[in-house]
Amino acid sequence: xxxxxxxEFVVRFANVNGSGSASANQLFARCVMRxxxxxxxxxxxxxxxxxxxxxxxxxxxGEGHLGARGGTDLMVxxxxxxxxxxxxxxxxxxxxxxxxxxxxxxxxxxxxxxxIGMPLTELCNARYKEPxxxxxFKNIIYVGALAALxxxxxxxxxxxxxxQFKGKDKxxxxxxxxxxxxxxxxxxxxxCPLGIRLRRADNVGDRVFIEGNDAAALGAVYGxxxxxxxxxxxxxxxxxxxxxxxxxxLRTDKETGKTKVAIVQAEDELASIGMVIGAGWNGARAFTAxxxxxxxxxxxxxxxxxxxxxxxxxxxxxxxxxxxxIPTRTQQADVLSAAYASHGDTKHVLLxxxxxxxxFEFGALAFDLAERxxxxxxxxLDLDIGSNHHLSKPFKWDPARKYDRGKIMTAEELDAGKxxxxxxxxxxxxxxxxxxxxxxxxxxxxFTRGTTKDRFARxxxxxxxxxxxxxxxxxxxxTAKSLxxxxxxxxxxxxxxxxxxxxxxxxxxxxxxxxxLRGDGVDLDLLRVRGFPFSGAxxxxxxxxxxxxxxxxxxxxxxxxxxxxxxxxDPARLTAILHYDGNxxxxxxxxxxxxxxxxxxARGRKxxxxx
Amino acid sequence: MSYLAKxxxxxxxxxVNQLGFTHRDYEGAISTLCAGCGHDSISxxxxxxxxxxxxPPHRVAKMSGIGCSSKTPTYFLGQSxxxxxxxxxxxxxxxxxxxxxxxLIYLGVSGDGDSASIGIGQFVHAIRRxxxxxxxxxxxxxxxxxxxxxxxxxxxxxxxxxGVANPDSPIDMVALAIQLGATYVGRSFSGDKSQLVPLIxxxxxxxxxxxxxxxxxxxxxxxxxxxxxxxxxxxxxNAALNTLDVITGRxxxxxxxxxxxxxxxxxxxxGMIRLRKLDATHDVTDRAAALAxxxxxxxxxxxxxxxxxxxxxxxxxxxxxGTVDRPLNRLGDADLCPGVEALERVNAALx
Numbered sequence: 001x002x003x004x005x006x007x008e009f010v011v012r013f014a015n016v017n018g019s020g021s022a023s024a025n026q027l028f029a030r031c032v033m034r035x036x037x038x039x040x041x042x043x044x045x046x047x048x049x050x051x052x053x054x055x056x057x058x059x060x061x062g063e064g065h066l067g068a069r070g071g072t073d074l075m076v077x078x079x080x081x082x083x084x085x086x087x088x089x090x091x092x093x094x095x096x097x098x099x100x101x102x103x104x105x106x107x108x109x110x111x112x113x114x115x116i117g118m119p120l121t122e123l124c125n126a127r128y129k130e131p132x133x134x135x136x137f138k139n140i141i142y143v144g145a146l147a148a149l150x151x152x153x154x155x156x157x158x159x160x161x162x163x164q165f166k167g168k169d170k171x172x173x174x175x176x177x178x179x180x181x182x183x184x185x186x187x188x189x190x191x192c193p194l195g196i197r198l199r200r201a202d203n204v205g206d207r208v209f210i211e212g213n214d215a216a217a218l219g220a221v222y223g224x225x226x227x228x229x230x231x232x233x234x235x236x237x238x239x240x241x242x243x244x245x246x247x248x249x250l251r252t253d254k255e256t257g258k259t260k261v262a263i264v265q266a267e268d269e270l271a272s273i274g275m276v277i278g279a280g281w282n283g284a285r286a287f288t289a290x291x292x293x294x295x296x297x298x299x300x301x302x303x304x305x306x307x308x309x310x311x312x313x314x315x316x317x318x319x320x321x322x323x324x325x326i327p328t329r330t331q332q333a334d335v336l337s338a339a340y341a342s343h344g345d346t347k348h349v350l351l352x353x354x355x356x357x358x359x360f361e362f363g364a365l366a367f368d369l370a371e372r373x374x375x376x377x378x379x380x381l382d383l384d385i386g387s388n389h390h391l392s393k394p395f396k397w398d399p400a401r402k403y404d405r406g407k408i409m410t411a412e413e414l415d416a417g418k419x420x421x422x423x424x425x426x427x428x429x430x431x432x433x434x435x436x437x438x439x440x441x442x443x444x445x446x447f448t449r450g451t452t453k454d455r456f457a458r459x460x461x462x463x464x465x466x467x468x469x470x471x472x473x474x475x476x477x478x479t480a481k482s483l484x485x486x487x488x489x490x491x492x493x494x495x496x497x498x499x500x501x502x503x504x505x506x507x508x509x510x511x512x513x514x515x516x517l518r519g520d521g522v523d524l525d526l527l528r529v530r531g532f533p534f535s536g537a538x539x540x541x542x543x544x545x546x547x548x549x550x551x552x553x554x555x556x557x558x559x560x561x562x563x564x565x566x567x568x569x570d571p572a573r574l575t576a577i578l579h580y581d582g583n584x585x586x587x588x589x590x591x592x593x594x595x596x597x598x599x600x601x602a603r604g605r606k607x608x609x610x611x
Numbered sequence: 612m613s614y615l616a617k618x619x620x621x622x623x624x625x626x627v628n629q630l631g632f633t634h635r636d637y638e639g640a641i642s643t644l645c646a647g648c649g650h651d652s653i654s655x656x657x658x659x660x661x662x663x664x665x666x667p668p669h670r671v672a673k674m675s676g677i678g679c680s681s682k683t684p685t686y687f688l689g690q691s692x693x694x695x696x697x698x699x700x701x702x703x704x705x706x707x708x709x710x711x712x713x714x715l716i717y718l719g720v721s722g723d724g725d726s727a728s729i730g731i732g733q734f735v736h737a738i739r740r741x742x743x744x745x746x747x748x749x750x751x752x753x754x755x756x757x758x759x760x761x762x763x764x765x766x767x768x769x770x771x772x773x774g775v776a777n778p779d780s781p782i783d784m785v786a787l788a789i790q791l792g793a794t795y796v797g798r799s800f801s802g803d804k805s806q807l808v809p810l811i812x813x814x815x816x817x818x819x820x821x822x823x824x825x826x827x828x829x830x831x832x833x834x835x836x837x838x839x840x841x842x843x844x845x846x847x848x849n850a851a852l853n854t855l856d857v858i859t860g861r862x863x864x865x866x867x868x869x870x871x872x873x874x875x876x877x878x879x880x881x882g883m884i885r886l887r888k889l890d891a892t893h894d895v896t897d898r899a900a901a902l903a904x905x906x907x908x909x910x911x912x913x914x915x916x917x918x919x920x921x922x923x924x925x926x927x928x929x930x931x932x933g934t935v936d937r938p939l940n941r942l943g944d945a946d947l948c949p950g951v952e953a954l955e956r957v958n959a960a961l962x
Contacts, residue, residue, distance in 0.1 A: 208961035218957065224947040226939035227710045229703075250949040258935040260942055262710040264928075267736040271703040274696070274733070278707025281694060282672070282715075283940035286707060300697050394958040399951050403944050436940065437672045437692035437708075438715055445669060447685055449695040459685070 002114045003093045004195040007037050007062030009073040011146075014086045016079050018050030024139030025056040026389070027160055028146060032060050033209055033391065034156045036201040040066040040508070042388045042584060047234070047328045053082045062201055066391060067509030068384075070586035073196055074150075076142060078120075083108065095194060097146070099138075116190055118145055123185065127178075137178040144182025151193040153200070154183055208356070208394050212385035213289075215356035216315055217242035218395065219363020220287055221250055224403050225313070227286035228263045229275035231294065234327050235383040236317035239289040240265075269294035273301040273312065280311040281448060283408070283436040285367045287313035292321045292334045295341065302376050303342025304450045306473070309423070309432070311370035311377075311406070314338075315363070318382040320582045329582025330383035332504055335558035338378045339532055345470065349480050350378045350532040354507040355385060356392040358530075362485065371406035373480055374434060382553070384505040384584040409433045414443040422446045422457035423469055430476030477533055484531025487538055490514075496523035498598065499545035501538070503529040503559060506551055506585050513590035520591070522600050524549075532562065539567040542574070549594055551577040553585050617641060629665040637661050637668055639689040643682065649801035649827030649842075650680055650749050654687045656804055657718070657747075660811040661688065664859065671716045672708055676701040676730060679756055680722035680749035680827070699730025702737030702746075706928070709742050712938040713929045716815065717744040724754050727763040727782045734784075738791040738820050743927035745814040746822045748784055749801070751829040752840035759832035770837030785919055786905045788822040789898060794925030795821035796901070797918045800845050801828065805854070809884075810918060812857040818879040819925035826914065850908045852893045852917035853886040876921045886918060895921050 003009070011028070015021035025041070032039040040059040046052040059069050074095040077086045083104075090096060092112045098104070100117030109115055120141060124134040147157055158176050165171040186192055217239050220228070230240040244263055251260045266272040272288040279286035290298070295316055305312045318334045320326035325333075338350055349369060351362040359381060366377040407427075409420055414435070420443065423432050432455075435444035446457040454460045455468065490511075502510045507528060514524050527541045542548050542563065550560040557576035564571050577593045579585040617638075625633045637658040642651050661668065668690040675681035677698035684693045696704045705719045719737075726734045726748050737746070752765040764784065765777045788796045795817040799807040807825065814821035826845050828834045834841045839848075853874075860881030874895060876884040886895060894900055901920035908915035935942075 204962075206958075206962070208958050210961050222948055222954070224942075224944065226942060226947065227707060229707065229710075250953060251947070253935055256935070258933050260935050260939070260946055262929075262932050262934050262939060264706070264710070264740070264932075266703065267732055270700060271706075271733055271736060274700045274703025275707030275710065277696075278674075278694075278704035278709075279711040279940075280707075281704070282708040282711035284707075284711030286711070301700065304697055394961075395954050397948075397951050397954050403948075435692075437712070438669050441667060441669045442690055445690050445692050447693040447695065450697060451695070 001093060002095065002195040003073050003091065006197055006199050007060060007201060009060050009196040010069055010071060011058045011060070011074045011076065012072040013056040013076045014079045014082050015054050015056065017045060017048060017052055017054040020136045021056070021078065021139050024143050027157065027164070028143050029058050029389065030160050030209070031147065031152045031157050032058065032198060033204055034160065035153060035198055036204050037062050037198055038064045038066060038203055038391055040390065042068060042384065044583065045328050053079050060198065062203055064203060065508065065512045065587065067512055068584040068586045070588040076146070095196065116149065118185065123181070127181065140175055140178040141182035144179040145186035148183045148186035148192045149190060149194050151197040151199070204391065206394050207391045209389050209391055210356045211238065211387060211389055212353070212356045212359040212381050213239035213317060213387065214242040215359035215392070216363040216379060216381060217246055219360040221246050222397060223285065223364030223367035225285045225287050225367060226261050227276065227279035227284045228261070228288070229266045229272040229286070230288050231266050231269050231272050231290065233291045233294050235319055235387045236289040236291045236315065239315055239317060239386065269297040270301065273298040276312045277301055277305055277310050280370065285371070287315060289315040289317065291317050291319050292337070293324070295334055295337055299342045302348065303344060303346055305376040306342065306346045306348065308448050308450055309374040311374055313366045313370050313377050313379065315379045315381060317386040318380065326582040330505065330584055331553050331580055331582065332382055333554040333558065334380065335554070335562060338380065339562055347477055347533070348376050348378055349373060349484060350380050351484060352380050352503040352530050353385065354504055354528065356390050357395065359385065360395045368404040369483055372404050372483065373431065373476060374406060380504060382505050407431055407433045409435050409444060411440045414440045420444050421455045423453060423472070424455040425472050425475070429479040430472045431479060481533045481535045484533065486535060487530055488528040489541065490526040492523040492525050494523045496525055497546035498523065499525045499527060499541055499548040500551055501527045501529060501541070501548055501559070501563065502551040506553060509585050509587045509590055510551060512587035513594065516587060516591045517594060520595060520600050522595065522598055529559070534563070534566055542567060542569050547575060548573060549575045549577050549597060551590060553579050555580045628662055630667060632662065634658055634662040637688055639686045642686040644679060645831050647830040649751065649829070650683050651686070652801040652804065653747065653749055653807070653825055653827055654683050656807040656811055658687050659808045660815060664812055664815055666716060666815065671718055673718050673720065674701050674705040674708065675720045676725035678722040678725045680720055681725055683749070684720055699725050700733055701725065702730065702733035705744055706737050706740065706742050709744065709928065711940040713934070714938050719744055719746040721746070721748050723748060723750045723752060723762040723764040727784060735791055738788055738793045738822065740928050741792065741794070741820050741926060741931065743818055744820060745811070746820065748824050749827040750784065750824055751827050751833050753829050753833040755829050755832055766839040769839045772832050772835055783905065783909070784824040786902060789901055789920050793822045794819035794922035796920045798824045798916045800826045800849060800916060802842055802846065806851060806916060809855045809857050813855060813884045813918065816857060816859060816878045816880065816882055817921070817925065819927050845914060848913050850913040850915050852890045852904065852915060852919065853888050855887070855918055856885045858883050858885060877923045884918065884921070895919065896923060
């Protein structure tokens with residue numbers, strides 16, 4: 001019996017990159033969303049521009065599970081290079097949709113799947129003369145066919161095409177025609193709809209559909225960033241590019257046409273962070289966007305920011321390392337290199353957003369924190385959050401909110417005779433006052449340096465001066481605990497001694513897995529960490545549970561290590577649940593791994609688990 | 612170095628500038644460099660230039676990297692904010708500072724190790740971006756703080772203090788700067804104050820990337836026979852193209868020259884640089900001629916000095932980016948936050 005499911009299934013598109021499939025596949029995902037059904041698409045793409053395999057996975061979930069699930073119910077196999085693996089990846093009783101223009105030998109199929117062959121190339125060759133058009137419209141034609149097979153309302157797809165090509169109106173009609181051609185062919189040749197299908201629902205609500213990088217860039221706009229210096233690196237490039245596009249719209253002076261922002265594509269990551277630190281020193285809110293290799297290159301400057309106490313914001317869109325690693329795949333593997341970036345004794349503030357909503361929130365908050373704490377703030381995205389569209393709560397902004405510019409001593413205060421010591425802890429919170437260049441003709445000037453200094457910023461090589469400064473920096477880090485976003489705890493309905501700590505893009509899969517595990521008889525209290533340094537709530541959570549599982553997407557259990565060191569936890573109490581093959585972590589994986597760790601087998605249908 | 616603090620009192624008749632400051636008001640902390648170091652002469656020339664131009668000291672941001680030269684911003688303009696950054700990275704920090712506040716005067720001080728070796732990439736890119744700054748390289752051909760290794764500007768065949776000949780070709784910072792699009796380029800010698808002070812003044816008055824390569828002998832490690840950066844060698848091989856007077860828009864023009872001997876370069880604020888030509892054929896607004904002159908003198912074993920190239924129509928990074936006139940660091944919530952309604956529109960477009 002073919003898989004039967006309404007609004008709960010996974011469609012995977014196997015394409016060749018550079019073939020124009022991305023926009024057609026996104027059209028498909030948007031159709032699902034517009035029918036009121038939650039959707040979570042994910043790109044799996046190679047480090048290449050044209051010719052290599054790429055996949056687009058669309059998880060449809062009326063129940064609202066937005067993490068990757070694992071497995072494929074309907075494979076849209078458009079890439080002969082990956083045929084074998086693609087066919088093998090289909091769930092038993094699942095569906096295969098393929099281009100049947102060229103006959104495939106029988107042994108290339110499976111007996112336990114349902115095959116739908118449509119002569120796409122043939123249809124396109126008959127309809128279009130130009131090779132490029134044949135290629136592009138082939139994608140739209142298969143979306144039309146899928147609309148028929150999955151009961152997607154054609155009007156929804158047509159409206160989306162209209163919106164997509166608004167302003168380039170002459171492209172609308174040919175795209176709609178191609179869509180209809182695919183739809184008509186499928187209706188005429190296949191039994192539509194399939195056992196898996198959509199039904200209009202109202203489960204999307206007021207959520208928005210956006211990539212995390214776009215949301216973080218918008219957060220930087222709202223957070224008042226005026227200087228952006230960046231160097232292209234996957235998967236962070238789109239963050240800087242989104243910032244440019246948004247500033248063009250939101251930061252251009254209507255009268256003069258001049259911009260209230262300076263964006264510089266630097267020559268490398270060293271220059272990017274150097275410019276950010278120069279701008280931060282001079283009182284502008286500045287940021288860079290990068291990924292793991294960029295953070296490695298920035299180490300020396302990050303230490304300067306820590307020791308000379310200069311505000312800076314780094315958006316680290318993590319990818320798989322080490323070295324060049326798997327540059328187009330996701331990981332949470334920069335936790336330690338960011339937390340302790342640079343030589344000497346250093347520690348940095350990290351924020352861990354889980355989705356675009358928090359990318360926006362933390363993106364804006366990072367600038368307040370950077371100026372309040374006068375140091376580097378990392379916003380730790382990853383490729384899964386940053387480069388994929390996510391359904392996310394709509395962005396909100398409190399109209400009464402004012403930027404926190406931190407402790408800046410003014411000319412008036414200097415005139416009034418207030419004592420200024422650049423590294424003087426006047427309030428006991430470890431945070432000194434700073435003056436901006438040109439504040440006052442004769443007071444408040446100081447020399448900024450990465451070398452040791454006394455509390456009045458005078459060069460000093462004296463041990464006591466050094467120690468006083470380093471101890472104050474620790475006090476400042478203590479202050480940061482109350483300023484970073486608090487962890488979010490989700491208690492199990494039944495009392496349990498099992499706790500789970502996780503963060504970032506693991507969230508949707510973790511939530512789903514917790515539900516599944518409850519069905520398996522495993523109750524879990526969940527704690528989602530949202531910032532470093534960890535507040536007391538994190539160590540209390542560990543204290544309150546007999547055993548804590550730390551779920552994360554890297555090999556070495558980096559969050560677990562950080563918890564051990566910073567919360568002083570016995571390593572035996574923290575069990576590592578690690579997923580690091582470069583694909584987003586799935587609920588199925590977490591369910592099986594936690595089940596195995598606590599000695600409970602998953603109930604029901606035997607699930608396939610990928611490592 | 613001296614460790615005795617200089618007394619604050621001064622002669623009652625000491626000269627004051629338009630702001631009522633004496634040159635003492637432009638001084639910094641006591642230098643900790645070696646006695647006789649060329650760098651201290653450059654600091655003195657910077658103090659002199661700022662005094663004569665009546666620059667409010669607090670309007671200057673002093674930036675440097677790491678090395679002997681990069682220590683010097685502590686020794687001048689004590690009322691200015693300064694920033695001793697990391698090795699070779701002053702240009703990016705200066706660029707960022709400039710982006711944050713276009714109204715200040717940015718003085719980058721660096722050395723030949725800092726700018727021609729570890730930081731050559733940042734030097735190159737800051738120049739090609741046209742950052743509005745005065746960038747001075749205090750060039751002694753040697754690593755002083757680590758005791759005498761060759762730098763990338765040391766001439767091929769020149770000898771170290773230990774007698775070893777340098778095998779590598781030198782990097783010529785002025786030729787490089789001109790090629791990269793610097794709009795004010797000069798070279799001078801720390802031992803020639805009469806040339807250096809007006810050259811620095813012209814750089815301060817110039818809008819855009821102004822670069823000065825100042826040969827500055829290292830008395831401890833590079834002032835011996837066989838060195839091409841020693842006092843004696845530079846004095847003997849100095850080929851000055853011109854001497855210059857900087858006339859600001861704020862001051863009356865007093866100098867008077869015979870026609871034909873001079874060339875005038877206009878400045879942005881209405882002032883001008885009047886050059887007295889020592890080489891009658893050199894036109895400082897001709898980029899190709901400047902490069903040719905540098906090569907010609909170099910091939911004759913001479914060190915060409917003076918104002919080598921100036922572009923009267925220069926612009927800066929802010930012009931290219933089209934940023935608002937108000938410094939970005941002075942924009943507040945109302946200027947920067949697009950507000951709730953704009954966010955609602957963003958949300959609506961994402962559904």
